[in-house]
Structures are given as structure tokens and as C-alpha cells.
Amino acid sequence: MSIKARIHVRLKPGVLDPQGKAIGNALHALGFRDVGEVRQGKLIEIELGESDPERAREAAERMCKELLANPVIENYAIELC
Amino acid sequence: MSIKARIHVRLKPGVLDPQGKAIGNALHALGFRDVGEVRQGKLIEIELGESDPERAREAAERMCKELLANPVIENYAIELC
Amino acid sequence: MKAGIVVFPGSNRERDLAAAFQRATGQKPIFLWHGDSEIPDLDLIALPGGFAYGDYLRCGAMAAHSPVMREIRVRAAAGVPILGVCNGFQVLTEAGILPGALLPNRSLAFHCHDVRLRVENSQTIFTCGYEAGGVIRVPVAHHDGNYTADAETLDRLEDKGLVAFRYCDEAGGLSEDANFNGSARSIAGIFNDSRNVLGLMPHPENATDPLLGGTDGCAFFEGLVGALQ
Amino acid sequence: MTGAATETLAAEHGLTKEEFARASAILDRAPNLVELGIFSAMWSEHCSYKSSKTWLKTLPTTGPRIICGPGENAGIVDIGDGEAVVFKIESHNHPSFIEPYQGAATGVGGILRDVFTMGARPVALLDSLRFGSPDHPKTRHLLSGVVAGIGGYGNCIGVPTVGGECGFDPAYNGNILVNAMCVGLARADRIFYSRASGPGNAVVYVGAKTGRDGIHGATMASAEFGGDAGEKRPTVQVGDPFTEKLLLEACLELMAGEAIVAIQDMGAAGLTSSSVEMAGKGGLGIELDLDRVPVREAGMTAYEIMLSESQERMLMILKPGGEDEARRVFEKWQLDFAVIGRVTDSGRLVLKKDGAVAAEIPIAPLVGEAPLYERPYEARAPAAEIDPSSLPERDPVACLSRLLGSPDLSSKRRIWEQYDHLVQGNTVQRPGGDAAVIRVAPSGKALALATDCTPRYCRADPKRGGMQAVAESWRNLSAVGALPLAITNCLNFGNPERPRIMGELVGAVAGMREACLALQYPVVSGNVSLYNETMGEAVLPTPVIGGVGLLADAARAIDLGLKREGDALILVGETKGHLGASIYLREIEDRRDGAPPPVDLAAEKRNGDFVRGQILAGRVAACHDLSDGGLLVALAEMAMAGMRGARLEAATGDLPAHAFWFGEDQARYLVETAEPESLLAAAHAAQVPARRIGTVEGAALTLFGRNAISVSALKATNEAWLAHYMAQG
Ligand SMILES: Nc1ncnc2c1ncn2[C@@H]1O[C@H](COP(=O)(O)OP(=O)(O)O)[C@@H](O)[C@H]1O
């Protein structure tokens, strides 16, 4: 059966994250006083149509490099499930 | 030490995901022929400033309900780390 | 002068740009379809504003992979002048033809209004219609114009005179307020190393008609056309 | 076919006992579930206009320039040179309350399709927004979501959003209003209609795939909210402006050829209303094979496919042999394309699914015998007039600042700067003035566009309110120098089953009718949104008017900004100091009572024609019509727009100062001119009341040499409120 990739795309540390910042402020405004840093990233879930874990991971890697993450500002992490 | 919440916000099944659809098409165009459904969601990571797991999860739950997820079209899942 | 404007699915300012070129050259530019892998010989290739492929995933990310971009990368390397306006700028950074990236505006909102730009370098084909240090008024219309790059890149851009325009106030001063979208060092537009590629977020093409509230963009196109003839 | 539906099931579909009986009589058997869904959608308030039709019919809808009035996807007016303007306004109130971003975005998507389905390229969008009290917990979230959604869709597809309005009132706490208007341009001889013809012709589905989106949106949009609005949530649809942009380009490309017989967007009640309306208008039948409909999810039932409100879809009927050309165009644009059926001469809607007949309904009675209600209505007793001299004297400048800083009069810059109002490169006058002006290139003509309504007037006196909304729209277009051509309208009201609400609708339409007739300003399209009511709390009666006007030369359009030191300021129209139902009364005296200003339609016409004439004669440097807040607010708005001051030496006559400065008498304009003598002479000749009230001077507003206030201070106050309010989002 086909393997699914769960990909996390995160802004690199140091790249400012206006969305995360806005969420942080909103949480404080809602009374969550202790909240520290908030970062927002992307969750991309893909049906790989591939049953071999090796090839599945390798394909997901290429997808991230070629399209899903922008190496200038983003890191990515791949989980297969 | 402070607990961090990793929150996944996903469109509910059946809700149209234009971004996921477009990513799927782009992957096909890049030659990833076997790719099936693609869904894009949000990854939100929060320093809870809270050391008690109980209270941490309970706070994260409230954050999702009140701000992070839009119950009309989204589901959420919380992981503490 | 033969200019070509690339049309991606989702481009929406190709006509605005064509009108500005036509005003400056008297002749209509040709439109290039994103699917074309060959393109004719051209004196200039422009990437227009809009939401190519819906700007889904990241602005310009998918457009950067369309067939026409392979050829544009080659032309850019060969020294053909390439202009990317707004979404076109985003596409050029995603394609790696220009350094850095464009994040969502500081406000996380779309901004459509006039801004003041300071011309940082007038010694290029794109900016020779202006005086260095001059201030011009042109509109912006974008959600993701917050330019970012690592410190070394920013230093290099500045040292080599590769910053084309900065957001400024009416007197040419830099400030938080003037830098409405939060761009690093107030950068509104940059050149590549050999200065034959320009990417900028503002829309000079929407400031070329007195009836439409401004003509500060005319010198941009007239200068460019002059330099290429 | 599936089993017969029961009365209870019908009730859950919003059909009354009688309506269910009528449906059964038409079929002469009880409808099955699919048929029940179709009846309930077609007979919903939204699609059948069963409560409003009787009154809509009384609106004037014809005129020398009118190419197409109500009854099609949008109205069409001839603007000469073989060009036509195509426009319509529509509501997306309930969906926007439930999910503000997507609700507003799909509202914009829907109205765009109504316009380009007729062969027009959309050139402008406008919006008309009403929210609850700013301090209601939901309001900020709703406002920012709706504005982001409208921008998100319009900006992406590349149609400038050039104007609109936004007001606040506690009556909208539980029911916001989100109305969107689209304006397009077409060749007058290349208009596309929805009337099916030619039995045997292919019925073609194009655009996005069908999912389980918004099942029963149409009936939901017609049902009063209970406390359980949340439960209705799953019906919210998600918009895909990118796909709509492709659909727009593909449709216009195919329309350049000859392949299309008829075309209709799938809006409310999706495939059901589009197929039934097309066949119904042609007096024909239609047969659909639902297994051929492109679907997004496996296992969709006939019921779901027929009632889905997935966005970005169109239904077309093609000429024999037109299929290949059409398929080529839609595949080029990477859109779904499927022949899903044929036009027939049976007069019946026949739906096949999995080889069996899933539904069969005779179309003529489904459309023609839709219920029509003469709902009982009662007029409210007219509110008492207010004697201005009964109100305390106050410092006019202090009052002015308070008015300019109030939510309704505060600058809406923070909203329209989130809309791309420049794309397409024809925006001659940007948001912020009386009307937006869009150049019609290359002819050099221009269209003037505005949306208007003053709900507090409509509440106090629906008929005067309806009249005033039309008159203000006409005035706004005249104030930029345009000749008003026609209107579209969106009637937003509460529950029509309550005689008081029905009375508001009847009164408003009656007032609109009189004004449209007197001003030769016919209605060419519109939309009705009823049941805007939660727990018996109805919205203010809000008949929104979308006006379209024409300028022969875009360069002659003028705006409201003061231009030249020393120019004279002329007040056109009669000032009686009417303060009933005024902004001044509400914001300064905290009173909402009194009758709204009377509307003298003859005076409106005379004064407006005069001002337009002076503008076209080149005598006018700036012009602004007087509305909310009266004379002093109008003057302040002109001062802020031009960043210049003025000295006022007008005698208030025997009127108390507050009545003179803030009264909301209609049919008035404030005009800046360098030729006061000739302008005043012309006014005298035309029997138009006009007087000089001051001079453009300096950087402050000065009243009789005292109470000066700097224009920049006024501007700061005027910009502050919304900016601050939205910043806290
Ligand atoms: N208030 C109104 N005034 C005039 N015409 C109206 C009004 N409300 C609806 N109509 C007309 O009735 C027809 C059906 O309206 P509607 O269902 O909103 O159109 P659509 O199905 O294209 O959204 C349209 O032609 C519309 O112009």
C-alpha cells in the first residue's frame, strides 16, 4: 500500500516570522500571558503512490529540495507514515 | 523547564484545499507522476512557558479553540515536546 | 526595441506593463506563454505582477519551475535585460536569479497605495532615467513584499551598488513608517551582479499616465528604452 | 428511484405543508429525496423570490439604453461605440457571518461569474458592508476576515476593488451584511444569455470539480438563524480565485468564437438552478448523466451532486460540433471539461445516476408554479419631525471632530488599501471620493461607480429611506460629472413572515420606485437577502443601491479635493437644517429618533443636472455631495482630500448653528470654483438655489474668523479610528 509523507517546512532560525509574531501577540491579548516564542510553518501531507520506504523517502527529499521548501529561508523535515 | 506545543492545523476532510491541489499539480509537472492527494496545513510551534504537562495541554487546547484553528473548516492536533 | 512579457496562469498586470512599454516605445510588446520552452530573440523580457499559479505554497514558487523560466535563466546569464515587477520579482528570487526572498508584509495585510522610493543607483539601464538620490512616487500592490536575505548578502548588495530602490519618506529619508512592509534595509528593488536583471515590488507601470494619478514611472520606461536603443 | 419523501423530511428542507403538497401534485406522486432537494432549492427564498417578487415587479426596469434588465445573470446597459456595461450586486451575508474570510471571498467569486458568464470582462468590484457595534466581541474578527476575504479573491483574480461602503450598528451584531458588486465590459453585439435552445445540443460542465461544498447553502441563506448558527457551519465553501481566473480567461476565449448557445454560472443551488433555469428559459427539457460530472470525492450521491455549491463552475450548452473547440480551450487552461447531458424537447428534467433514473421533474411547473407570497405587511407610524431649536447649542468644531472620528464617518482607508484598486490600469478616481471612476480604454470614456444606503433612514421611514438611497447614489455619480445610467440593488431585510419587516421591504421598494422613475435611473439587476435576523433581532432595513454612470471623457471627471487658494466655495441646494435621524443627533445627542430628511426628487434632478452641467462646462475645480453629517462634514472631507483649508463666512440665517452645519437636507452639493459669478448666474437661470459660503484658504477650517481647526488635525482624527481598531485585530 502507498506511503504517505508528512513534511514540516519551518522558517530558518533567525528569519523573522511575522505570522508567528502576530499569533504570539494575539495569544497574549487573549490572556495567555506565559506564552513565549511562536513560530508558524507549513504542514504538507502527500500520498506518494510508492510502497518502498527507500524510494519514498528519496522522492520526498527531492520534492522538498525542488519545490516545497525555499532553502534561502526554510528548513524541512520528512516523516513517512 | 518550559513545555513546547507542536500544533497541526488541517483542513477538514472534504473541504476544498486549493493550495494542496496546486502543489499536487506542480509535483506532477515536475515529474512526480505517482503523487496522489496533497493537503497543506499549518504547523504552529509555541513555547508555552508552562512546566506542568496537564496545564500545558489544557492551555494548548484552549489556544486552538479560541484562535489557532477555525472550527468551521479546520481540525487540529496537539503534541507536547 | 523588442520586448516580451511572460504570462503565467494567474498573472494579472501583464496588460498594465504592456501599456507602459507601448507608451515608451510606440510598439506593442509580445506576450510569452509560461509553457513556451523556446522564445524569440528579445531586447528585454519582463515578468509581470499578479498571482502566478495563485501564489499558492509560496509567491512565485511554482512559476519559477515553469518551462519558460529555463530559457529565461539562460538569457539572464547571457546578459539579456530581465525585469521582474512585484510577482515577477518574487518569481526571480524563487528561481534563484536574484538573491533573497520575499516574506509576508509586516502587517500581514495586502497594501495598495502610493509609496516614495529613493533611487539608489542611476548607473544602470533600468534606472538611467533617474538621478541617484532622487525620490519618486509609484504605487505598490502586494501582500508579500517584505524583502529578506542573510546579512552577508545584504552587505554585498549594498557594497556592490546592487540595491536599486529603497522605501523612503517624501524627503528621501529612511524610517520604520516609510518601510511599510518591513523589508530588510528598506529594500524595494535589487539588481543581479551584472545589473542586467532588476526585481522590484512597486509598480512603475501604474505611474505612467497623468490621468491615473502619477507619471513618475515614465522616466523608468523611457530611460530603459533609451538605453536599449 | 429512491423512496418517497415525507412531510417531515420536506419540513427539514424548509418546504411548508402546502409547498410539499404542490410539489407532489406537480409530480402527481410524492417526490423522492433528490427531487425534494431540487424543489426545496428552487423554491427557496433565494432562488424563487417568493416573498419579494410581487414588489420587485413594480420597479422600473426599462430605458433607451437598457439592453437587458432583471432576469438574467446581470443587467446590461449600452454605453455607445458598440460597448455595453454589465453589472450586478449580490449578498453573501450568512456565509460571511459563519466564516468571514471564505464567505466574503466566495461572494466575490460568485458575482464575478454572474458578470463574465454574460461575455463581459470584469473591470471593477465594489462592496457594501454592515457590521455590528464595534465593541461587540465578534465585530473586529468579522471585519478583518471579510475585508481580507474580499481582497484575497479580487486581488488575486486581478479585478480592482474601487469602492464601497462600511457602516456599524448594533442591529447587525448577529447578522452582518456583505454585498459585492461586479461591473464588466462587453461588446454590445457579443452578449451571452442563459436560454437553452436546440434539442440534442450538448450540455457541458466546465471549471472546478464538484465536492460536498455548501450542500443546501441556498436554503440556508433563506433560513433565519437560530442560536445554532454554528451547527450550519459545514455548508461553508472555500474559494479558489486562481481557478476562477483560469475559468474567466477560458470562458472569454471560447466566447470569442461561435461554439456557445447558452451559458450560466453555477451559483446558489449549483447544478440544480443552472440546469433548470437554462432549460426553463428555453421552454425545453434537459437530461443529465450525473456519473459524468467531475467529482472531487468518491461516492457522491445524486442528491449531493445536484445541490453542491462548489465554486468556480459553469454550465454551457454548445452548438453541434462546438465540443472540440471548447474542449481544447478548457484543457489549455487546465480546467475540467465534461459533456454531462443533452437538451431535450421533453420539457422534463431527467437525472440519471448509475444507469437508473434518479429524478424526473417537469420543468415548466417547477419554475412557473414556484410559490409566490403576498405576505401581510404593516407600515410603521411615521416618526415625529425634530425641531432643531429644541437641541442645545454646541461648539461646531468640537462636534465636527467627534463626527469625523466616529466609526461610520471615520476614513475607511484601512479597508480599501487592502484591496488592489489599481490593477488593469484604468482607475481614474481611487476609493475615497463620491464615486470611483474607471476609464473605458481605448475610447477614453469612463464609468462612475458607487454603492449607497442609509439604513437609519430606512428604519425610521422605509419609503423615504428607499428613495434617499437611490437619490444619494444618483447624486454621488453626478458629483464626479457622470450621467447616472442605471442601478443594481440588494435588498437586505429581516424575516418577511413578520408584517413589520415585510412593511419595511414594501416601503423601501415603493420609495426606490418613485426615485428611479423621477431620476430616469432604472433597475437592471439585483438580489434579495431576507431572514437577516437572529432570535427575532432583525437588521436595519438595508436596500443597497449600486449605481453606474457614464462620462464621455475620463479627463473631465473631477474629485472632491480642494485645489486652489482663493477659489470660491458654493453651496448648491436648499439648507433647512433637518436633523431627524441624522448622524449628529445620534453621535452628539445620543438620540436615534426623528423622521429622516424628505427627498424632493424634482429638486434632486434639477440640482444634480445643474452641477453636472457646470462640471462638464469646466467651471468646477472640486465637488462633493452632502450626505451624512451635512455641510461641515462635507467641507472637512474636501479639505482633507486636498490638504487645504477654507474660511467660511456663511450666515446661518435663522437656523441654529448645529442645524445649519450638520443638517442632512438632501439634493445638496458643495462646489469649488474659480468663476463664482458665472456659476451663480447659471444657477439663478436654472432656478437652482446656490450661494457662496466661503473661500479656499490656508491650512485650517475657520468659521466666522473663530473656531479654527487645522486640516491635518482633522485628518489625523478621521484616519485614527479604523486604523487603531483594526490594528488590535
Ligand atoms: N432586488 C432586485 N431588483 C431587480 N432584480 C432583481 C432583484 N433581485 C433579484 N433580481 C433579479 O432576479 C434574477 C435572479 O437573481 P439571482 O438569483 O440573484 O441571480 P443569480 O442566480 O445569477 O445569482 C437576476 O436577474 C436578478 O437581477
Ligand SMILES: [Mg+2]
Ligand atoms: Mg448567476
